[in-house]
Amino acid sequence: MPVPDLFKQGLTKGWKTYDGSRLENDLTLEADVAIVGSGAGGGTTAEILSAAGYKVLLIEEGPLKTSDDFKMQEAEAYPNLYQEGIGRMSKDGAITILQGRAVGGTTLVNWTSSFRTPPQTLAHWAEAHGVKGHDVASMAPWFEKMEQRLGVAPWAIPPNANNEVIRTGCDKLGYHWAVIPRNVRGCWNLGYCGMGCPTNAKQSMLVTTIPATLDAGGELLYLARADKLLIEGDKVVGIDCLGMDARCVAPTGKRIRVKARHYVLAGGGINTPGLLLRSAVPDPHKRVGRRTYLHLVNFSAAQFEQVINPFYGAPQSLYSDHFQWDDGTTGRLSFKLEVPPLQPALTATLLGEFGRENALRMEQLPHTNVMLALLRDGFHPDCAEGRVELRGDGSPVLDYQMTDYTWDGVRRAFLTMAEIQFAAGAKAVMPMHADAGYVRTWKEAKELIEQLDLALYRTRLGSAHVMGGCAMGEDPQQAVVDSLGRHHQLDNLSIHDGSLFPTSIGANPQLSIYGLTSKLATLLAERLRA
Amino acid sequence: MNDTTLDAPQLSRRSLLKVGLMGTALLGTAGLTATLSGCSASTPAGGYLILRSSDLPFLRALIPVMLDGAVSAEQMPQAIDGTLKSLDSSLAHLSPEMLKLTVQLFDVLALPITRGPLTGVWGSWDNASGDDVRQFLKRWQNSSLSLLRMGHASLLQLVMMAWYSRQEAWAHCGYPGPPTV
Numbered sequence: 230m231p232v233p234d235l236f237k238q239g240l241t242k243g244w245k246t247y248d249g250s251r252l253e254n255d256l257t258l259e260a261d262v263a264i265v266g267s268g269a270g271g272g273t274t275a276e277i278l279s280a281a282g283y284k285v286l287l288i289e290e291g292p293l294k295t296s297d298d299f300k301m302q303e304a305e306a307y308p309n310l311y312q313e314g315i316g317r318m319s320k321d322g323a324i325t326i327l328q329g330r331a332v333g334g335t336t337l338v339n340w341t342s343s344f345r346t347p348p349q350t351l352a353h354w355a356e357a358h359g360v361k362g363h364d365v366a367s368m369a370p371w372f373e374k375m376e377q378r379l380g381v382a383p384w385a386i387p388p389n390a391n392n393e394v395i396r397t398g399c400d401k402l403g404y405h406w407a408v409i410p411r412n413v414r415g416c417w418n419l420g421y422c423g424m425g426c427p428t429n430a431k432q433s434m435l436v437t438t439i440p441a442t443l444d445a446g447g448e449l450l451y452l453a454r455a456d457k458l459l460i461e462g463d464k465v466v467g468i469d470c471l472g473m474d475a476r477c478v479a480p481t482g483k484r485i486r487v488k489a490r491h492y493v494l495a496g497g498g499i500n501t502p503g504l505l506l507r508s509a510v511p512d513p514h515k516r517v518g519r520r521t522y523l524h525l526v527n528f529s530a531a532q533f534e535q536v537i538n539p540f541y542g543a544p545q546s547l548y549s550d551h552f553q554w555d556d557g558t559t560g561r562l563s564f565k566l567e568v569p570p571l572q573p574a575l576t577a578t579l580l581g582e583f584g585r586e587n588a589l590r591m592e593q594l595p596h597t598n599v600m601l602a603l604l605r606d607g608f609h610p611d612c613a614e615g616r617v618e619l620r621g622d623g624s625p626v627l628d629y630q631m632t633d634y635t636w637d638g639v640r641r642a643f644l645t646m647a648e649i650q651f652a653a654g655a656k657a658v659m660p661m662h663a664d665a666g667y668v669r670t671w672k673e674a675k676e677l678i679e680q681l682d683l684a685l686y687r688t689r690l691g692s693a694h695v696m697g698g699c700a701m702g703e704d705p706q707q708a709v710v711d712s713l714g715r716h717h718q719l720d721n722l723s724i725h726d727g728s729l730f731p732t733s734i735g736a737n738p739q740l741s742i743y744g745l746t747s748k749l750a751t752l753l754a755e756r757l758r759a
Numbered sequence: 760m761n762d763t764t765l766d767a768p769q770l771s772r773r774s775l776l777k778v779g780l781m782g783t784a785l786l787g788t789a790g791l792t793a794t795l796s797g798c799s800a801s802t803p804a805g806g807y808l809i810l811r812s813s814d815l816p817f818l819r820a821l822i823p824v825m826l827d828g829a830v831s832a833e834q835m836p837q838a839i840d841g842t843l844k845s846l847d848s849s850l851a852h853l854s855p856e857m858l859k860l861t862v863q864l865f866d867v868l869a870l871p872i873t874r875g876p877l878t879g880v881w882g883s884w885d886n887a888s889g890d891d892v893r894q895f896l897k898r899w900q901n902s903s904l905s906l907l908r909m910g911h912a913s914l915l916q917l918v919m920m921a922w923y924s925r926q927e928a929w930a931h932c933g934y935p936g937p938p939t940v
Contacts (some may be wrong), residue, residue, distance in 0.1 A: 428940060583824065686909060
């Protein structure tokens with residue numbers, strides 16, 4: 230039964246879009262509000278502003294891909310839908326960074342986990358980072374609104390066996406676990422959320438806020454990189470954009486000049502600070518790009534007697550927060566536990582080694598579970614911190630320097646994951662580290678993990694949650710924008726994306742971005758009217 | 760864990776420093792030599808978008824070592840070709856900066872002046888045995904130069920990802936492929 234391609238249908242209704250790769254001439258576009266980035270922050274902002282009657286232009290660097298294009302093939306999805314053709318890494322090449330880059334941004338390829346910002350995180354921002362007005366009670370209606378808008382609800386179908394390991398293991402050990410709320414409607418439980426949803430069940434920006442924006446007369450420019458903000462005095466007067474080739478690798482030479490009354494940056498962590506740095510936006514206290522956090526992730530693999538088939542079924546449906554706040558908000562580095570989906574190409578790189586050893590590990594894929602820990606970085610002064618810099622060609626890169634404090638969190642996460650996997654009945658467990666193989670008992674695992682040389686490249690590290698880099702807060706010496714996302718130095722510039730967060734979230738960040746930016750966009754619409 | 764790094768007691772800080780400086784100089788040399796001599800062609804080999812003919816001998820030596828155990832001897836020639844195709848396609852989508860780093864890595868591996876000292880493989884890759892390749896990979900994984908450790912990690916990721924994104928690879932790992940929608 231073919232699935233209707235909602236976006237293509239919309240295009241035939243006359244939605245106004247521009248393909249930056251196919252321009253024959255330079256172009257000038259005007260709008261009330263220009264939004265750079267079409268992910269969680271950009272999409273949400275666009276819908277709200279266009280519903281309030283403003284003409285919105287969404288600018289997206291990546292391509293426009295819609296449900297007909299989503300073939301559930303790693304070979305096609307990763308290079309086309311992820312930043313830098315899935316080549317994005319920390320500056321030292323030791324941490325793989327997954328971020329979406331297509332119309333819909335990361336919401337197009339995330340695994341749908343939707344959590345409100347934890348109360349501890351909101352309280353910490355107010356206390357330590359001068360964030361005003363975003364306490365639990367005042368945020369609740371915004372989260373609720375976006376949960377309704379995007380169909381967020383706890384997953385009602387039984388978890389796949391890969392997720393089930395969390396429940397079985399945590400139950401045995403008396404650890405907390407719970408069901409993950411997901412932003413889906415009529416989900417087929419396929420397991421390919423990371424490659425673009427082929428059934429339009431995932432309520433990404435591609436099928437929700439962007440269509441609403443286009444229906445309201447908004448416009449979409451894609452395959453166009455926002456290269457520089459043009460600044461006069463304390464105002465932004467335009468954005469210079471570069472048309473990108475169809476592969477989104479190189480500029481075509483065609484330029485698009487965008488003019489608007491107000492400008493909103495929503496390119497996400499790394500890209501938004503990158504654009505500010507490239508544009509030499511006033512930054513008297515050198516805050517741009519600082520305090521970038523990753524929810525650094527490490528992994529533990531386990532082999533089971535029974536079939537797991539970890540490549541099928543909703544990728545994330547259970548989690549454990551047992552350790553998330555185990556030493557308070559600002560104590561030792563703590564973590565949330567989840568699982569990743571395991572399609573073969575990504576898994577082969579995760580499992581490590583090559584030749585026969587890797588082949589043996591891959592042969593067991595149908596019996597393999599992998600658990601991951603999202604390390605809640607940014608709450609302690611000794612925690613690793615990322616900093617965005619520009620490379621020679623002006624593209625941004627993240628320098629993320631590990632610290633002993635952070636490695637300690639990595640080691641404890643390895644221990645906990647192995648403990649849970651054995652408790653769930655694993656016959657062998659392997660911390661994902663170059664010096665580790667599968668071991669058969671919890672005792673052996675403990676000995677192995679306690680001695681592991683936790684070093685870059687030997688420890689497999691990743692991130693799918695870049696946060697911070699343009700922190701919000703009332704103190705201009707500490708923050709790039711105020712608590713409403715208004716730039717501290719420039720009048721008509723706002724930031725509405727995950728780069729606002731002064732620390733990591735302690736949960737998959739999409740709903741934190743939706744909730745916060747829906748509030749910021751609503752208040753922006755009121756200010757624009759004044 | 761067994762410590763196989765260069766950080767062994769008999770290696771003084773001074774000699775470590777020397778290895779480091781020499782390595783960095785050699786990496787620089789590769790880039791410069793490649794640019795000046797045009798020794799590593801900058802145009803793609805026939806049938807490829809990115810891969811140059813100078814990259815192929817190394818990759819043809821590397822890939823069978825990487826896929827050993829997952830691919831039978833009879834299937835290996837097609838598997839090498841397929842992996843090269845997939846690898847080429849992913850390189851064609853990389854950002855220019857990431858591609859530049861990868862091309863530099865391939866240059867270091869292809870040019871005799873850097874290949875010998877940095878990989879321990881003194882003859883051409885065409886004549887390198889599987890053991891030579893494994894030895895080189897081990898050396899890079901445990902190198903004191905972070906650039907070589909990074910190179911090692913990149914090679915593993917590039918090749919394993921390229922192969923396992925292909926349908927021919929899936930029978931080995933029990934993956935039936937995506938469902939029909």
